[in-house]
Amino acid sequence: MSRFTPKFLVPLLLAAAPAIAAAGAPYLDQRHVEPVRGDAAAGATKAAVCVACHGPNGNAIVPAFPKLAGQRAEYIHDELLKFKRGTRPDSPMTALAMPLTDEDIGNLAVYFAAQTRQASPQPAPDTAVLLRGEALYAHGEPERGAPPCQGCHGADANGPAAGPDHYRAWPSLRGQNGEYLVQRLKNYRDGKLADSSNDFIMHGVARTLDDASIQALAAYLSSLPPTAP
Ligand code: HEC
Numbered sequence: 592m593s594r595f596t597p598k599f600l601v602p603l604l605l606a607a608a609p610a611i612a613a614a615g616a617p618y619l620d621q622r623h624v625e626p627v628r629g630d631a632a633a634g635a636t637k638a639a640v641c642v643a644c645h646g647p648n649g650n651a652i653v654p655a656f657p658k659l660a661g662q663r664a665e666y667i668h669d670e671l672l673k674f675k676r677g678t679r680p681d682s683p684m685t686a687l688a689m690p691l692t693d694e695d696i697g698n699l700a701v702y703f704a705a706q707t708r709q710a711s712p713q714p715a716p717d718t719a720v721l722l723r724g725e726a727l728y729a730h731g732e733p734e735r736g737a738p739p740c741q742g743c744h745g746a747d748a749n750g751p752a753a754g755p756d757h758y759r760a761w762p763s764l765r766g767q768n769g770e771y772l773v774q775r776l777k778n779y780r781d782g783k784l785a786d787s788s789n790d791f792i793m794h795g796v797a798r799t800l801d802d803a804s805i806q807a808l809a810a811y812l813s814s815l816p817p818t819a820p
């Protein structure tokens with residue numbers, strides 16, 4: 592276990608180990624992540640087709656689709672690789688990612704990471720739900736084994752602060768679309784995402800969340816006004 596691994600993560604990472612072994616290689620090993628390099632201008636050209644679903648500059652308007660604007664380049668890069676591998680289920684992305692070359696993926700990742708994330712119109716906030724989401728995000732729920740999300744996704748939910756290189760592929764959640772977050776957390780919880788070392792980490796986390804906790808976390812995170820990472 593790396594000396595950077597916070598103590599509360601150790602049980603999660605150990606819990607993930609048998610799953611990794613059971614799945615057998617090859618899964619995407621994200622324990623070492625290089626910085627993504629690419630040409631943002633070439634990415635912008637290639638992104639014309641993405642706008643239909645991910646919105647202008649990657650600010651998706653449909654709440655079930657993820658925003659890409661301001662997301663970490665290494666995270667976008669690795670997700671596109673996973674879509675190409677065909678293992679993020681039931682997604683239109685599998686077919687869309689198939690023709691992308693490594694160069695396209697780098698260019699798209701750098702382009703979307705450089706865009707400014709915009710706030711989405713929010714449903715009228717239910718204060719009790721938002722407060723529960725905020726508390727879960729900051730402190731977790733020790734009695735259910737739920738870890739504080741901020742330990743990995745950052746106090747401001749823009750992704751973890753500086754640290755070991757694999758942190759680069761740990762995503763920003765701040766101001767992300769709520770319906771997308773709900774669907775994604777349920778997919779992790781149900782073990783539908785099992786193609787990378789990072790999937791296994793989030794599977795361990797999401798297993799501790801019931802539907803109400805997932806709704807509260809998504810409501811809270813999507814309500815946060817985007818800030819510069
Ligand atoms: C037909 C609609 C559609 C188009 C066009 C589309 N996407 Fe997507 N994309 C989606 C949906 C839906 C998801 C969520 C899928 C899931 O959770 O499996 C998604 C997810 C993603 C994700 C993962 C985001 C995250 O937060 O994990 C990335 C990265 C992505 N798309 C990149 C792209 C790029 C780059 C393009 C253009 C080459 C593109 N998409 C075009 C619908 C689309």
Ligand code: HEC
Nearest residue numbers: 600738739740742743761762772775789790792793796808
């Ligand atoms: C031990 C570290 C860790 C903790 C704790 C953690 N996460 Fe994650 N999370 C990750 C990693 C790593 C990924 C990237 C997974 C992947 O590549 O699919 C991720 C991905 C996600 C995603 C997918 C984002 C997207 O754009 O698709 C969501 C949503 C998420 N986490 C929510 C949470 C919530 C809510 C909590 C607290 C209950 C939490 N995470 C706690 C490490 C963590």
